[in-house]
Amino acid sequence: MDTYGIIGWPVSHSLSPAMHNAVLKSLGIKAVYGLLPLAPQNLSEGIKGIRALNIKGVSVTVPHKEAVIPLLDDIDPVASKIGAVNTIVNKDSLLLGFNTDWIGVKKALKEKIDISGKKAVVVGAGGAAKAVVYALIREGASVVIYNRTFEKAQKLAQTLGGVAFPWEELKNASGDILIQTTSVGLKEDKSPVPEEILSQFEVVMDIVYQPLKTRLLKEAEKAGCKIIDGLSMLVYQGIEQFYLWFGTRPQASLMREAAEKELLGENNDQKRN
Numbered sequence: 252m253d254t255y256g257i258i259g260w261p262v263s264h265s266l267s268p269a270m271h272n273a274v275l276k277s278l279g280i281k282a283v284y285g286l287l288p289l290a291p292q293n294l295s296e297g298i299k300g301i302r303a304l305n306i307k308g309v310s311v312t313v314p315h316k317e318a319v320i321p322l323l324d325d326i327d328p329v330a331s332k333i334g335a336v337n338t339i340v341n342k343d344s345l346l347l348g349f350n351t352d353w354i355g356v357k358k359a360l361k362e363k364i365d366i367s368g369k370k371a372v373v374v375g376a377g378g379a380a381k382a383v384v385y386a387l388i389r390e391g392a393s394v395v396i397y398n399r400t401f402e403k404a405q406k407l408a409q410t411l412g413g414v415a416f417p418w419e420e421l422k423n424a425s426g427d428i429l430i431q432t433t434s435v436g437l438k439e440d441k442s443p444v445p446e447e448i449l450s451q452f453e454v455v456m457d458i459v460y461q462p463l464k465t466r467l468l469k470e471a472e473k474a475g476c477k478i479i480d481g482l483s484m485l486v487y488q489g490i491e492q493f494y495l496w497f498g499t500r501p502q503a504s505l506m507r508e509a510a511e512k513e514l515l516g517e518n519n520d521q522k523r524n
């Protein structure tokens with residue numbers, strides 16, 4: 252029985268075990284996926300542990316996505332460009348780093364809109380925004396980035412493309428696609444985006460998924476936009492992880508149902524990624 256898991260700190264509220272174990276069970280694959288809580292100061296030892304314990308595949312979440320890079324044997328060029336690894340494949344004790352978050356964003360968006368040639372507004376410039384900006388630029392969108400800390404928006408634009416704007420100017424933002432990547436709205440009834448600007452966007456996506464329908468998404472729906480919740484990105488990045496480990500892409504509905512059940516289940520009010 253092969254072992255897989257997720258490293259992060261904290262990680263106890265991850266939805267990934269539910270998602271991956273549901274698929275493993277459904278496909279009759281004899282493997283188990285578990286939580287691997289790993290404090291930042293133990294990251295280096297933890298990565299050695301993956302080799303020592305022959306753990307076949309690992310998801311990587313906050314705060315390890317960047318710090319893990321120098322500890323791996325090889326990094327996929329796309330993960331290297333994005334500057335973050337969210338998936339490790341253990342191939343004969345060589346640890347290979349990949350990024351599937353950007354594919355999660357791309358596939359979630361493509362269910363609702365053709366990205367090529369569109370103007371996209373990205374709100375936030377933290378870790379998750381990197382994969383978002385990379386996906387948008389790669390798919391041919393023009394990107395503007397608004398972040399509370401302007402320098403971080405500038406750095407993101409310099410590294411991956413797009414143009415940075417000051418946070419105060421978000422009230423004047425316009426475009427076809429708006430993607431909210433800050434942690435505002437996580438377990439709170441708040442939106443960082445002024446409601447007045449929403450009606451001009453065709454699609455509004457929030458990568459926060461607790462609650463599933465954030466205040467931003469409720470307001471966007473009211474304004475007539477197509478909306479995409481954060482679980483779509485999580486599910487599609489998970490499908491690509493599964494593909495890297497097992498060579499097959501599970502049905503999105505299977506992972507989504509498992510994630511929703513876990514997220515909405517009783518006593519599960521603390522879930523994150």
Ligand SMILES: NC(=O)c1ccc[n+]([C@@H]2O[C@H](COP(=O)([O-])OP(=O)(O)OC[C@H]3O[C@@H](n4cnc5c(N)ncnc54)[C@H](OP(=O)(O)O)[C@@H]3O)[C@@H](O)[C@H]2O)c1
Pocket residue numbers: 313355374375376377378379380398399400403432433434435437443458459460481482484485486488523524
């Ligand atoms: N759906 C998915 O698959 C998925 C994947 C990854 C992450 N996420 C979610 O995305 C969110 C962000 O994650 P992350 O890893 O990017 O976090 P992060 O690296 O800590 O970045 C946080 C971002 O939120 C901004 N922010 C925080 N508080 C703010 C406030 N009060 N007003 C305005 N901006 C504020 C920060 O701005 P400053 O730069 O000014 O601090 C920064 O841009 C989390 O809720 C996470 O759960 C979802």
